[in-house]
Amino acid sequence: MVVIDFLDNIRFDMIWNYKELFIRGIWVTLSLTAVGYIGGVIFGLFLGIGKLSKKRWVYYPSKFYVDFFRGTPLLVQILLIHTALIPSIFGQSLGFFVSGATALMLNCAAYNAEIIRAGIQSIEKGQMEAARSLGMPRKEAMRYIVLPQAIRRMVPPLGNELIALLKDSSLVTVIAATDILYAGKVVAGAYQRFWEPYITAAILYLILTWIFTKLITYVEKRYSNSYIPSQRRRIFSFGRAS
Amino acid sequence: MIKIKGLHKSFGELKVLKGIDCEISEKEVVCVIGPSGSGKSTFLRCINLLEDITDGEVYINDVKVNDPTTDINEIRKEVGMVFQQFNLFPHMNVLENITIAPVKIRNMHQVEAEDLAYQLLEKVGLRDKAHAYPEQLSGGQMQRVAIARALAMKPKVMLFDEPTSALDPEMVKEVLDVMKQLALEGMTMVVVTHEMGFAREMGDRVLFMDEGVLVEEGTPSEVFGQPKSPRTQDFLSKVL
Ligand SMILES: Nc1ncnc2c1ncn2[C@@H]1O[C@H](COP(=O)(O)OP(=O)(O)OP(=O)(O)O)[C@@H](O)[C@H]1O
Ligand SMILES: [Mg+2]
Numbered sequence: 001m002v003v004i005d006f007l008d009n010i011r012f013d014m015i016w017n018y019k020e021l022f023i024r025g026i027w028v029t030l031s032l033t034a035v036g037y038i039g040g041v042i043f044g045l046f047l048g049i050g051k052l053s054k055k056r057w058v059y060y061p062s063k064f065y066v067d068f069f070r071g072t073p074l075l076v077q078i079l080l081i082h083t084a085l086i087p088s089i090f091g092q093s094l095g096f097f098v099s100g101a102t103a104l105m106l107n108c109a110a111y112n113a114e115i116i117r118a119g120i121q122s123i124e125k126g127q128m129e130a131a132r133s134l135g136m137p138r139k140e141a142m143r144y145i146v147l148p149q150a151i152r153r154m155v156p157p158l159g160n161e162l163i164a165l166l167k168d169s170s171l172v173t174v175i176a177a178t179d180i181l182y183a184g185k186v187v188a189g190a191y192q193r194f195w196e197p198y199i200t201a202a203i204l205y206l207i208l209t210w211i212f213t214k215l216i217t218y219v220e221k222r223y224s225n226s227y228i229p230s231q232r233r234r235i236f237s238f239g240r241a242s
Numbered sequence: 243m244i245k246i247k248g249l250h251k252s253f254g255e256l257k258v259l260k261g262i263d264c265e266i267s268e269k270e271v272v273c274v275i276g277p278s279g280s281g282k283s284t285f286l287r288c289i290n291l292l293e294d295i296t297d298g299e300v301y302i303n304d305v306k307v308n309d310p311t312t313d314i315n316e317i318r319k320e321v322g323m324v325f326q327q328f329n330l331f332p333h334m335n336v337l338e339n340i341t342i343a344p345v346k347i348r349n350m351h352q353v354e355a356e357d358l359a360y361q362l363l364e365k366v367g368l369r370d371k372a373h374a375y376p377e378q379l380s381g382g383q384m385q386r387v388a389i390a391r392a393l394a395m396k397p398k399v400m401l402f403d404e405p406t407s408a409l410d411p412e413m414v415k416e417v418l419d420v421m422k423q424l425a426l427e428g429m430t431m432v433v434v435t436h437e438m439g440f441a442r443e444m445g446d447r448v449l450f451m452d453e454g455v456l457v458e459e460g461t462p463s464e465v466f467g468q469p470k471s472p473r474t475q476d477f478l479s480k481v482l
Contacts, residue, residue, distance in 0.1 A: 130323075130329035130330075131331075133318055136343060136346065226377065227375050228378065
């Protein structure tokens with residue numbers, strides 16, 4: 001009944017009237033996701049390594065951080081950062097983007113830290129031992145030997161985190177970030193109609209997650225089981241060597 | 243060149259090494275034999291501090307290895323190790339496996355390191371495999387690359403932990419041949435092995451270890467010919 005009613009009166013023209021808002025929304029959603037994710041991977045790497053540390057003063061802060069950000073809702077974190085943390089550090093709000101990106105980054109880092117820790121731990125102990133036995137300090141062994149192997153194993157779960165973050169980024173609407181969902185809300189408010197704007201928002205998110213999934217699948221394929229470079233590159237390097 | 247005094251090692255409650263005293267001089271080839279679980283690997287791994295030492299002292303060239311002020315990385319540059327499971331770096335080709343440590347740790351120039359790598363590959367008979375990846379090699383080839391990799395740091399001592407135990411029988415010889423050549427060139431070597439033939443032929447000295455103590459030591463002909471301890475006799479009767 002409801003659906004038929006909706007189809008009879010469908011009015012996507014109002015979406016069209018607000019197309020700039022949606023386009024801006026896509027842009028904001030993508031930027032927030034990108035900044036949050038890249039920051040989250042880099043910070044997560046340090047946290048993940050921190051959680052593997054034998055030094056208590058490194059391990060416990062890392063563990064506490066990860067537990068806190070995984071154990072509390074992202075929505076609460078966003079509000080804490082936007083309304084409490086940033087104003088008390090800088091004396092004023094720095095706008096939704098800084099707060100939103102910071103919250104997403106800090107949250108994403110906690111999840112990535114666990115993925116990175118597990119990835120590093122999955123590399124056979126003998127690899128680290130072989131590197132250390134050659135005289136490599138722990139840091140170098142990590143960087144040249146363990147991480148390059150671990151990263152391949154991290155690609156699929158890190159990809160899932162990217163998709164999750166893209167969807168979770170819609171929570172920044174609560175601090176009036178002008179993302180995709182916000183555009184939907186504005187239209188809904190203006191016309192007092194709810195089907196079209198939210199369906200539009202949903203479809204936009206769906207398209208983005210679809211594109212991201214394709215991207216991740218491509219990366220996963222490139223980093224598949226074998227370490228041997230593709231046939232083309234190998235011929236090239238043989239040619240160069242001879 | 244290696245001096246070990248009263249070496250004890252425990253894993254929690256489990257006492258694995260119970261007071262080992264031993265000296266190894268330059269150019270000596272020492273083979274360590276003994277039953278499984280007797281602590282041979284642990285003994286070897288204490289020498290380059292892959293396991294931390296519970297009690298006792300290990301000196302390499304008069305530098306105390308287990309001293310908090312010793313930079314263990316400096317020691318390890320001089321002590322090569324070859325593992326039972328090869329532990330080649332699977333994401334690097336053979337050349338990169340060999341050059342990574344000299345380039346990153348000894349600050350050797352890439353070109354120079356590759357020259358050295360080719361020389362070492364020549365020595366272990368794998369020059370044509372320089373661009374292969376570990377997964378494209380047989381076990382024997384992998385172990386020979388692992389030996390070349392350790393040699394690239396120009397170590398003064400080489401530690402071998404059962405280097406042929408993970409190999410198919412037909413590949414054991416190619417690895418032992420490389421080790422023999424190395425011994426003949428005067429490398430100081432500590433070899434944990436089940437290859438009694440190698441110990442007999444190449445060992446200057448054989449140590450028999452059982453339950454974390456050195457039960458008997460001597461030249462191969464002494465240990466294999468007239469073993470004194472009943473435990474050595476018992477062990478040898480099972481493996482020979
Ligand atoms: N990291 C560890 N943690 C706890 N116990 C260990 C550890 N490493 C070795 N052990 C124990 O120490 C004992 C000696 O082990 P080790 O590997 O040195 O023996 P091994 O003589 O080399 O034997 P094998 O011939 O089977 O290699 C064994 O009982 C083993 O279970
Ligand atoms: Mg062993």
